[in-house]
Amino acid sequence: MDSSANVSERQAQAPALAISTVIFALRSDPSSGRPEIWLPLVRRIRQPHLGRWALPGGPLGGSESLQDAAARNLRETTDLEPTYLEQLYAFGGLDRAATRRLVSIVYWALVRPDQAGLARESENVRWFRVSEAAGLAFDHDEIVAYALDRLRGKIEYGSVAYHFLGDRFTLAQLRGVYEAVLGRQLDPANFRRQFRSAKDIVATDDVLQGVRNRPPRLYRYTGQPAPASPPPG
Amino acid sequence: MDSSANVSERQAQAPALAISTVIFALRSDPSSGRPEIWLPLVRRIRQPHLGRWALPGGPLGGSESLQDAAARNLRETTDLEPTYLEQLYAFGGLDRAATRRLVSIVYWALVRPDQAGLARESENVRWFRVSEAAGLAFDHDEIVAYALDRLRGKIEYGSVAYHFLGDRFTLAQLRGVYEAVLGRQLDPANFRRQFRSAKDIVATDDVLQGVRNRPPRLYRYTGQPAPASPPPG
DNA sequence: CGACTTAGGGTCCAAATGACTATAACTCAC
DNA sequence: GTGAGTTATAGTCATTTGGACCCTAAGTCG
Incomplete structure (x- = not known):
């Protein structure tokens, strides 16, 4: 045209x-x-x-x-x-x-x-x-x-942070995601408490080695990998 | 074609x-x-x-x-x-x-x-x-x-119920909106408490006349009439 | 061994919420 | 006009949630 x-x-x-x-x-x-x-x-x-x-x-x-x-x-x-x-x-x-x-x-x-x-x-x-x-x-x-x-x-809202991370992650890594996205620091202890009670995040038997402090436990996300609400159309 | x-x-x-x-x-x-x-x-x-x-x-x-x-x-x-x-x-x-x-x-x-x-x-x-x-x-x-x-x-989330109603409404009418949308009954007393502390809803000096019970006070919504987030584009 | 760092557990308090009770103010039936 | 009915409105109590804060555990590094 x-x-x-x-x-x-x-x-x-x-x-x-x-x-x-x-x-x-x-x-x-x-x-x-x-x-x-x-x-x-x-x-x-x-x-x-x-x-x-x-x-x-x-x-x-x-x-x-x-x-x-x-x-x-x-x-x-x-x-x-x-x-x-x-x-x-x-x-x-x-x-x-x-x-x-x-x-x-x-x-x-x-x-x-x-x-x-x-x-x-x-x-x-x-x-x-x-x-x-x-x-x-x-x-x-x-x-x-x-x-x-x-x-x-x-x-x-809750269910999206995991998709930045691999299948196993520490709570500190997860908190890092939240801090990067929200742009502010979060209290490690309160963050932990909140996510220990989240049902779709479970502790594994392993810890992360090779850090210069106490080895943190690894967790796994067991929730849906897909978005919650939108229709397929 | x-x-x-x-x-x-x-x-x-x-x-x-x-x-x-x-x-x-x-x-x-x-x-x-x-x-x-x-x-x-x-x-x-x-x-x-x-x-x-x-x-x-x-x-x-x-x-x-x-x-x-x-x-x-x-x-x-x-x-x-x-x-x-x-x-x-x-x-x-x-x-x-x-x-x-x-x-x-x-x-x-x-x-x-x-x-x-x-x-x-x-x-x-x-x-x-x-x-x-x-x-x-x-x-x-x-x-x-x-x-x-x-x-x-x-x-x-909060700011949309008012758009079903006129510029003045009773808390019971507002509660009716919530009940219709959410599909369940809400406690009148708790509902009232919650919306008395909402900053963008103010009491007027008038009450609704012509009902067969104690006349309810009329309120007005002073928040934004437009949606909160979406861009104009 | 002691300083340092992060993990992980706990307490305390304030705010929010649900269940519930009590009183106020009107209409209506009689 | 009096009492029953209905809804408005206020308050109480217990539970939950979240933020601020403290303490101990378990590593590394000098």
């Missing part, structure tokens, strides 16, 4: 539909050892916003569900499998993209950073601290902020 | 994008006087699912935001203005509609039933008790169930 289409022609045009994904992972600060929230961004290789960083995403394939599309562009950018994937919001404001009316259905995901994926950066894919991810293309700054809100809400 | 398009042609076709709205209102049972949740449905006047009841909705106009589209089809079906309107979820499963790939961005709304709108039914628009809204077209049964879940969650 001719890019000189006038306003009424643009209005008659069907809105374009895209899927984007906000991908969160934890990476520990090398000096302090405290975990921080990171996310991968991709560099725009075409107009508009050429050269700026943006959320991974793309058009919805004709034979994939919305969630499959989100999982696909997660895999394509990071080579990781999500441990958690949930729809965030559908953004459809009139002025999101200059060239064409664009509706984006955005997902958010958690991945485990343990694997090689975090190192797998390239010229056009790079991981950023969430606090340093500003000046993104389109309205992606707001989308990231909203995804962070959702992450905080979900972690307070 | 030819309706005999084969599978690969259908996959190449861009998904159709529609906006639908789940509209909730309270109406009191004539005999018991207890409020119940109702919603308006429209009868399908074309295939597929011709003749069945469905959520109000339609295609997204080229020059309206998603929320504007939801408000528009709310107005078109009920002639009411929403007191609350929030995005629910984007449904995009592959088999939602037999004829074409369809992505529906669904909103949910609360309206005040006081006005004339509830009576304004027609051959193709009718209000149903939410418990009796079954066998709807497409996947609308699941969508209504999910909207109800969201409504319950939001009402427990």
Whole structure:
């Protein structure tokens, strides 16, 4: 279609539909050892916003569900499998993209950073601290902020922190997740009390070796790996 | 386009994008006087699912935001203005509609039933008790169930019950809203205590006259009329 | 061996909540 | 007008929850 289409022609045009994904992972600060929230961004290789960083995403394939599309562009950018994937919001404001009316259905995901994926950066894919991810293309700054809100809400509700971690973890590691997401320190003793009484977290017989203090016990999460409420549709 | 398009042609076709709205209102049972949740449905006047009841909705106009589209089809079906309107979820499963790939961005709304709108039914628009809204077209049964879940969650969180009521209400009326939504009885004394300490609900100087018992005080909600978190986009 | 660090157990207190009782203020039947 | 009925409103008591804080356990490191 001719890019000189006038306003009424643009209005008659069907809105374009895209899927984007906000991908969160934890990476520990090398000096302090405290975990921080990171996310991968991709560099725009075409107009508009050429050269700026943006959320991974793309058009919805004709034979994939919305969630499959989100999982696909997660895999394509990071080579990781999500441990958690949930729809965030559908953004459809009139002025999101200059060239064409664009509706984006955005997902958010958690991945485990343990694997090689975090190192797998390239010229056009790079991981950023969430606090340093500003000046993104389109309205992606707001989308990231909203995804962070959702992450905080979900972690307070309870069942999402485990998806940042491996299958076995110490309570201190779990507390580190909470502290990184909520942005404040938590009392170790009270945190322990609260999670000892949580029914879907069980102690294993093993402890973590190789630390310079008393070896902490390892725990396992036995709850559902899938989100609690949303429908499959 | 030819309706005999084969599978690969259908996959190449861009998904159709529609906006639908789940509209909730309270109406009191004539005999018991207890409020119940109702919603308006429209009868399908074309295939597929011709003749069945469905959520109000339609295609997204080229020059309206998603929320504007939801408000528009709310107005078109009920002639009411929403007191609350929030995005629910984007449904995009592959088999939602037999004829074409369809992505529906669904909103949910609360309206005040006081006005004339509830009576304004027609051959193709009718209000149903939410418990009796079954066998709807497409996947609308699941969508209504999910909207109800969201409504319950939001009402427990706190700031949404008022949007069912007028600007002045008694605590018993407010409790009626909670009981209707949560589906269980609440202790009047404890309910009162809880809402006396809520900062965004203030007592007026007036009481409700014309009841056959001690006249209850009228209260006013001073919180935000808009949803708390979602972005405008 | 002693200093240091984190794990893990406990107490104390304040706030929130559920179950329940009692009194107040009105209408209505008689 | 008097008492029964109904709902409003206040208060009590016990339980639960969460935050602040303390103490001991079990390691490492000098």
